[in-house]
Amino acid sequence: MKHDDTNAQGGAAPVRDRVTRIADFLFECGMLRKTPRTGYQFLGSGSENVAEHSFRTAVIGYVLARMADADEARTTLLCLFHDLHEARTGDFNYVNRIYNSSTRTMALEHATAGTGLADELLPMWEELEAVQTLEAQLAQDADQLDFILNLKEEADMGNRYATQWLELAVQRVRTKWGQELAETIARTDHKDWWFLGPDPEWWIRKNGKK
Numbered sequence: 001m002k003h004d005d006t007n008a009q010g011g012a013a014p015v016r017d018r019v020t021r022i023a024d025f026l027f028e029c030g031m032l033r034k035t036p037r038t039g040y041q042f043l044g045s046g047s048e049n050v051a052e053h054s055f056r057t058a059v060i061g062y063v064l065a066r067m068a069d070a071d072e073a074r075t076t077l078l079c080l081f082h083d084l085h086e087a088r089t090g091d092f093n094y095v096n097r098i099y100n101s102s103t104r105t106m107a108l109e110h111a112t113a114g115t116g117l118a119d120e121l122l123p124m125w126e127e128l129e130a131v132q133t134l135e136a137q138l139a140q141d142a143d144q145l146d147f148i149l150n151l152k153e154e155a156d157m158g159n160r161y162a163t164q165w166l167e168l169a170v171q172r173v174r175t176k177w178g179q180e181l182a183e184t185i186a187r188t189d190h191k192d193w194w195f196l197g198p199d200p201e202w203w204i205r206k207n208g209k210k
Contacts, residue, residue: 141178
């Protein structure tokens with residue numbers, strides 16, 4: 001399906017040349033650094049913006065694709081752009097979604113119009129929403145696993161609500177590879193990677209004590 005890449009540049013905005021629209025698009029991507037993920041206001045601790053979330057989601061997607069012998073590049077790209085629309089719509093958490101909805105596809109159409117990117121990015125969005133391909137399923141899992149990692153960190157630091165949320169989030173994971181990773185995250189202390197990595201004596205000797 002070919003998407004219209006020449007019109008609808010954000011509503012009534014004037015038509016601009018392609019390179020200028022690419023510059024617009026990159027500025028828009030930068031808005032994700034300033035767009036907070038809103039679920040943490042209910043959790044009571046933790047914070048991140050959409051750009052931070054998208055980065056680790058893309059890393060997780062790559063890892064899951066390796067585990068599943070899936071298309072690594074496709075999975076990573078699905079993850080990288082999965083929340084691009086939130087530069088325009090903002091992030092709707094699970095409570096918000098009870099009462100609000102957004103025209104996410106329209107937001108993406110406007111964001112990509114005139115850039116020459118629509119024919120690549122919009123089909124990825126459609127694939128992600130349909131959740132029929134293995135790569136889309138892995139990308140959806142990567143999205144949840146990033147949240148699961150954050151919840152585990154908050155739970156380790158004493159937020160008992162994070163523990164409750166973690167139990168629910170693990171149940172949203174779709175694939176066997178995602179499930180294996182989610183269950184491992186849930187039983188791994190978030191600080192082990194750095195605290196247990198050095199020789200334990202390092203923490204005593206680091207100030208020069210012999």
